[in-house]
């Protein structure tokens with residue numbers, strides 16, 4: 577695996593791969609890699625000849641009171657994992673490489689960026705779209721791989737790619753979970769043993785919604801009420817939001833007659849976790 581930190585080296589490596597007729601797959605990450613990230617790498621390896629991964633903890637997608645400074649950084653272990661997956665290129669830039677002094681250009685998907693996490697984390701998604709647009713310019717991938725775990729992010733990236741005609745296919749891969757249902761997340765390392773147990777209420781809530789939906793309930797308000805009750809059964813967990821929305825526009829759905837995304841965010845101790853489920 578070639579490890580590079582500059583835009584110039586990355587462009588040269590990708591150009592050489594493309595000149596050799598290879599299709600380029602790209603997996604953007606913030607590192608602290610787990611099996612969820614690796615599932616994206618494997619999907620990329622299965623579909624593309626040349627796979628590039630980025631590790632960049634993007635400061636512009638963190639709010640002022642969020643966990644940027646303490647976000648887990650495990651670069652050496654990440655490299656080992658990517659080498660054993662036979663990744664071709666790792667792009668791990670510095671903040672200065674990605675944001676030259678005086679950088680002032682933003683990419684914003686208006687409206688959709690204020691929904692779900694965008695509502696709770698103002699400015700988060702414009703940080704995401706700005707950095708992903710820049711990474712797409714640098715890596716020029718044929719296909720880019722994102723996780724359904726961050727369903728709103730996936731929808732917003734798809735909107736950006738469509739609106740700005742980026743020549744890249746977006747593939748969204750299923751959520752990887754622990755055997756007890758907890759969705760894998762780099763932030764799970766923040767959880768104490770007790771919190772780890774409490775955090776299971778997120779996936780339990782989603783499963784209960786799915787059960788009621790399978791039994792015929794189609795009214796979002798009633799499903800959300802049921803979900804709130806399950807979440808409240810875990811008193812240490814503080815609900816941020818639970819919503820049922822259109823998976824592409826992220827707009828609320830009152831009656832479920834089409835595919836719907838049930839998305840939940842909650843604080844377990846000081847750790848904010850998200851999870852979601854697609855109905856239909």
Ligand code: AMP
Nearest residue numbers: 605606607612722723725726751752760
């Ligand atoms: P992050 O490093 O948290 O920015 O995540 C990088 C990519 O991995 C994003 O596209 C995430 O949606 C994806 N991802 C994170 N956790 C999971 C998971 N448990 N299952 C599938 N994909 C995931």
